[in-house]
Amino acid sequence: MSNYFFFIGLPYATIVIVLVGTIFRYMNFGFKISSLSSQFLEGKELFYGSRPFHWGLLSLFLGHLIAFLFPKSLMVWNSVPLRMLILEIAALGFGITVLYGLGMLVMRRFKHKRLQKVTTKMDVLVYVVLLTQVISGLWVAYFARWGSAWFPTVLTPYLRSLFVLDPDITAVAAMPLSVKIHIVSAFTLIGLIPFTRFMHFLVYPFPYLFRSYQYVIWNWDPKKIRISRKLVNGVRSKNN
Amino acid sequence: MDIRSQIAMVFHLDKCIGCHTCSIACKNIWTDRKGAEYMWWNNVETKPGTGYPSKWEDQDIYKGGWEKKGDTLALKGAGKFKGLKVLFHNSNMPVIDDYYEPWTYQYEHLFEAEEGDDQPVARPVSLITGDPITPKSGPNWDDDLSGSEDYAKNDVNFKNLSKAEQEAMFQLERMTMHYLPRMCNHCLNPACVAACPSGAIYKRGEDGIVLINQKKCRGWRMCVTACPYKKSYYNWSTGKSEKCLLCYPRVESGQAPACMHSCVGRIRYIGVMLYDADKIEAAAASSNDDLIKNQLDIYLDPNDPEVIAAARKNGIADSTLETAQKSPIYKFVKKWGLALPLHPEFRTLPNLFYVPPLLPTMAFVNEEGSYETTSESFWGAIEKSRLPMSYLASLFSAGNEEVIKNILKKLMAVRLHRRAETVGDLPEEESKGAMKDVVMDKDTADAIFRLTSLPLFDQRFVIPPAHREEAMEMLESTADVKGNTGFGFKEPPVRGL
Secondary structure, eight states, rough: OOOHHIIIIHHHHHHHHHHHHHHHHHHGGGGGGGOOOOOTOOOOHHHHHHHHHHHHHHHHHHHHHHHHHOOOHHHHHTHHHHHHHHHHHHHHHHHHHHHHHHHHHHHHHOHHHHHHHOHHHHHHHHHHHHHHHHHHHHHHHSOOOOOOHHHHHHHHHHHHHHHHTTOOOOOHSSSSSHHHHHHHHHHHHHHGGSSSGGGGGGGGGGGGGGGGGGEEOOSSSSGGGGGGOOOOOOOOOOOO | OOOHHHEEEEGGGOOOOOOHHHHHIIIIIIIIIITTTOOSEEEEESSSSSSTTTTTTTTTOOOEEEEETTEEEESSSOOOOHHTTTTTSSSTTHHHHHHHOOEEEEEHHHOOOOSSOOOOOOOEEEEEOOOOOOOOOOOTTTTTTTTOOGGGGGGGGGGOHHHHHHHHHHHHTTTTOOOEOOOOOOOOOOOOHHOOTOOEEEEOOOOOOOEEEEOOOOOOHHHHOOOTTOOOEEEEETTTTEEEETTTHHHHHOOOOHHHHOOOOOOOEEEEEEEEGHHHHHHHHTTTTHHHHHHHEEEEOTTTTTHHHHHTTTOOOHHHHHHTTTOOIIIIIIIIIOOOOOOOOSSOOOOOOEEOOSSSHHHHETTTTSOOOOOOHHTTGGGGOOOOHHHHHHSSSTOOOHHHHHHHHHHHHHHHHHHHHHTTOOOOOHHHHHHHHOOOHHHHHHHHHHHSSSOOOHHHHOOOOOOOOHHHHHHHHHHTTTTTTTSSSSSSOOOOO
């Protein structure tokens, strides 16, 4: 029964919450979306926490994504044992990097009183879920070897079945507890996005790469101001 | 020619008395909030000194502004590649200790302390943690300490002076100082705008004010790094960056910004400058020697018929053109050539100009050990002046000493002329000679004197009408919303059932 709740109910609830929640928050509480950086209050220790954490996490996320999107390519890659070993060691390396970074970040939060002033209850929850996620992931990587070998045959079909609205949990239900914890905490983490600082990764500044450096806004078209008596309806600019 | 209008400012440094009234006016209106206590959108520094945040001028530390890469420009510490690479930890960002930890005093304790043997005191407490602290630095901690080991000697602008020259400057007899009020320069080539990954910072086309859209800001903090003047601040409480907004609600309604309005020494002038936006890129990327000249060449003569025609074609209102013609900034910067931008070598093309201080340079010690302030010795000894020319040149002209000397001579000529006029104890040749030296006629000297010493309020602040009424009509038909908005009704006042 609990399997149905954790592996069917939770994922769908998560998807609904994330879609509705992030859009609602973006539209209605735009001011409150920020990276909420605390570097200004403490900069040195953040370097050893934030950099390894973020880069490690990005690499791991990319790895999981590839395993989900291209399971066959992964299996072909893994057909040579040495290649699989390299992949597994790299993944474990990134996992340890993330754990190290996260540990630094948590310690830093508790150590400095200034930082406690900008730490909310949701931040603590974020740390708890992240720690669960990372530690269970490392546990799986070490004790349920080799993840990259069974992920394409077990988890990819499960995740796919979720997406095609025909959930099939037989394979997942048979997985060891560590894997189950890893999956549940992953969905929890995603579900927390609209309520926590996780919002900041949804607003990663990709558009910056495609805009020109300088940015000038006219609140109205200066060439048209002289014929304003025509009273043409304009479009209210976003910053107005 | 792409003509735009820009609100620009002039600070007359000889008149600044370092009273910090501007800073307080600004603080009371804008930054007296949680997370913003440490911000001084306007601050006054003592020079020589390290300023606020400490050593802000040293771009080897803070990596602010633009640098020349071949024929083009690149942001020194931010930008598309550099910025996104260090998004997770900004390597070049100042932290709160580079500014100071804001504090208040436990005044309540004076009233609420239990009866005891000792008089209750108001202890300083941190505005961040609430713990008692001992304040060890502040925004004007080095006020008037122009000869101090800790502050003045670490001034970045001394880098071009030899050891001996530096030693000489700190002899008691030669010590000198002046004040440097600073605020956002509302640059023509703003580094903060270019560095903002969220695209939250923008320059207003109509008047050139640079603003941060608080809703779009995501707190990536690149503007703090990029601004070479360190005038963009990170609010640690809201997680958003903030900066001087030139009191745009006041400017739009025709009032001078609070810092300018409250200026006790009346050192501040505000007005419109017309500039050619097509020239920005070339001017910002010009070689070090031409930098100051090319930057000032961007600004155009508002009385030139060609400029007026081009400006009208670009949609600049006649009222703006009129105010541009009366602009005190145009007079100081272009007509008389008396004012210079602060650190033009940062290549952001700042719109805040300073009349370099003449007073600290004037007096010097003669062979008998007494101060020499006569005009005669001034002309002969400008190199020997108390404040080395290279110091002022490092501040205002990217190292070009000739420009500074020329301005100081002009300022001196005006003084000599007025002394000859009012006191009459100077031989005519002396004042005439000084004027001839800098190619200045009597009327110009009088005009400079009047705008410097006896300006009326409306002559110091020539603010163009913002035409918000017409702007609104461009956005929506005002007739449609008549009766729907304002304080009066929560619902549209339509007849019920």
